[in-house]
Amino acid sequence: MFNRVGVRLINQVRNASSKTEIGVVGVPFEKGQRKVGVGNAPKVMRDAGLINSLKQIHDKIDVKDYGDITYSIDHDISNAVPNMIMYEHMVACAKALSKQVTEILNDGRICLTIGGDHSIAVATVDGHIQAKSNVALLWIDAHADINTNLTSTSGNLHGMPVALLTKELSDYWPYLPGMDWQKPVMSIRNVAYIGLRSVDSFERLLIDNMGITAFGMEEVEKFGIDQCVHMALEKIDPTHSKSIHVSFDIDSIDSLEAPSTGTPVRGGLTLREGIHLMEVIHKTGRLSAIDLVEVNPSIGTKHNVDLTVSAAIHIIAAAFGYSRKGLRPKVDDLPIQTPPSST
Ligand SMILES: NC(=[NH2+])NCCC[C@H](N)C(=O)O
Ligand SMILES: [Mn+2]
């Protein structure tokens, strides 16, 4: 039923892509900021076909959905730390999420975390470090999220995760009850920002004084997204040996293309730039974890939500090898019969 050309074609298809195992976890958490809705993003993203879009990328993708994070809070620590709203919720959710991320990575899978607001990245990065120790972090965001409870003007925890994670900032915090499990062991040298355009005054001071790697929209404009991603990776992973974590805040994308988010800022990355960035990271072969956060399906019209969710799915698919060049057929899709594997 198949000729020599057919056999060659089948073998090409079989060898086209390498095995990729993905573990998905949903985090319906929205207490790191004050707007309702962002906690529904895992459901909305799954309903929009996220898991299937991943499976469609190529034959050798295996997706396991670990479901959503649940947690129960310790009321004793509410209001324990000044200017950290709903602190006890973040603490409890983060503890459960960190464990889940470690488990997914130890299962040999790339961890895809669907938020929730950006405070959940404290847990995903912590869980990643538990499993792989040598981690480089790309923070794709309009915001720097490096406030402490003393510098934040909002008290919103989604503006604080980078400060909670990094050892250079650990002295700036008071004692954080319930967070003893989380060790701020990541060096700020292993963190790079892309997409910044709404940075608070103390955040700017820190970025400048500590020499934190940051490619804001000015740099994206000046060098182009391709150069920015390569320069960022060179800075945080010069030996090309680290386990890469991408924490992707959907508000990094321009609010015209991703409007349904809690703190939108005009003048951001285009969807094309977001996709390209992820394509570059995919090609490193060292991507271990992605967070996709801050999609809020309660903000804007249905059209706004559809735009935002589909932008998020495009970005995620690019990270797992979806190519705009077009994908080769899967073995099952070939118009010729598959030969027995012995031939
Ligand atoms: N993950 C986000 N969208 N963060 C927005 C943070 C906004 C502001 N810098 C704050 O600390 O409140
Ligand atoms: Mn943001």
Ligand SMILES: [Mn+2]
């Ligand atoms: Mn953010």
